[in-house]
Amino acid sequence: MRTRLMAAAMVAAGALTLAACSSDDDPGDGGTGDGGGGGGDTIRIGIKFDQPGLGFKDGDTYTGFDVDVAKYVAGELGYTEDQIEFVESPSAQRETMLQNGQVDLIFATYSITDERKEVVSFAGPYFVAGQDLLVAADDTTITGPEDLEGKNLCSVTGSTSAQRIKDEYAAGTNLLEQPGYSECVTALTAGTVDAVTTDDIILAGLASIPANEGKVKVVGNPFSEENYGVGMPKDSDRCQAVTDAITKMLGDGAWQKALDDNVGASGYVPNADLNPPEPAACE
Template sequence: MRTRHAGAATLAALTALTLAACGGGEVGGGGEETGSGSDSGGDSIKIGIKYDQPGLGYQDGSEYTGFDVDVATYVADKLGYSADQIEWVEAPSANRETMLQTGQVDMIFATYSITDERKEQVAFAGPYFIAGQDLLVAEDNTDITGPEELEGKNLCSVTGSTSAQRIKDEYAEGVQLVERPGYAECVTALTAGQVDAVTTDDIILAGLAAQPANQGKVKVVGNPFSEENYGVGLPQDNDRCEDINTAIQEMIDDGSWEKAVTSNTEGTGYTPNADLNPPKPDACA
């Protein structure tokens, strides 16, 4: 009798589970996708960004802000992922290729310049912005208008960066190079009068200048002397490149791209190089 009762209980439980499964779709609304894109969104998407670049990719507690974040959020939406389905992942420069190759992220928006060397390891969509190496100087500095004027002056860049060395090699052999762990430390040195200029990509400098503590104290020279095509890093076997390029073009066409640039560099006087921007996203071609 105990065996018969156990069997009956099991049958009843299975019946209840079957009925619940049949009716669950109606109660929960089925498997409806979120986001406005036509692509299948799935549960979430992992996007790599910088956490320490104000105005581009910056983490403040649970908040993520910056131009890269804005572009990534727009693109994700067009792919079918709402903002709360995005999992932000820190993507340091040295780790970006590995993170894509090992599936730690699905894509990367992190001032990631498209180069032939990198394309041997990963794929790119975009570009979504074309930056150029420039200089950040004190607001009242009228002497430094380009890299040639740095002869005999102190120039700051981050440890391991090639930006400052490029100026020494190509423009001002007598420039004195100063290294700091991060660009925020370089700006602190600039406002304290310890260095005459800071160098890296212009939009990174603009993001730093836009910080409340720096506004009115520093400015971007506005004379870029290189061309850096920021792309969306993807695994080589991806099937999203064309869709991402379409989304970037839509962002440009509907004005959201310009709004994102302006809101993240407000108060700095910075404007993107009009000869290069807005870019034409054609990296998949």
């Protein structure tokens, strides 16, 4: 009798072990399947963390026009806001982050260019910006890049906007380079420089900060055209769905609301001939 009891106990223990192994190997309903989120439990979205009005991180809060567009598109893809993981995506690292799978999508003032399209795909554009100038609110002397001859201009290190001004409009511009645009605006309000340059909507975001309201203004004379797109890995199967989501946002009022909410305080009005844009086919 004792032998039969011991044998039964060993069989029961073996069954429990097999059940435990099966549970570890098979994710079942609690695994990483669709999770109700359009292809995964979370979606990793690259944004800027240091661009007020566009992509800005304050503690655990993310705000800006790019952030609002990202949330809308993610929602159309089937993700709730708590399924979005925002990842900082510096300009110089965007292609690498997409190629390495560090992010699924990038909404970070990411201009669509032929060179970039060789290594990543784009949906959009969802906004057409232009390189412009930020000046003191009472400045009436600077109306365009040609007025910067002999004046002091601030931009971030390696800015294509600043270099274009020196190459094409005012070779005698004195360039002050800073690590970030916030430092440039500080120099502008202090009178150290006469203007700041980058894309107009980025300047509008800086001008919308309560501390800067009424002190600075966007000139409103853009000298380039920058088509902001949603970056994704090359030949991503999400491309058409993202384009469809952008098209819907442009048409249902959510795009204009996001723009007004984030940069409206600056008084900036985007080029009506270019915005809202018509999203192109996936590229």
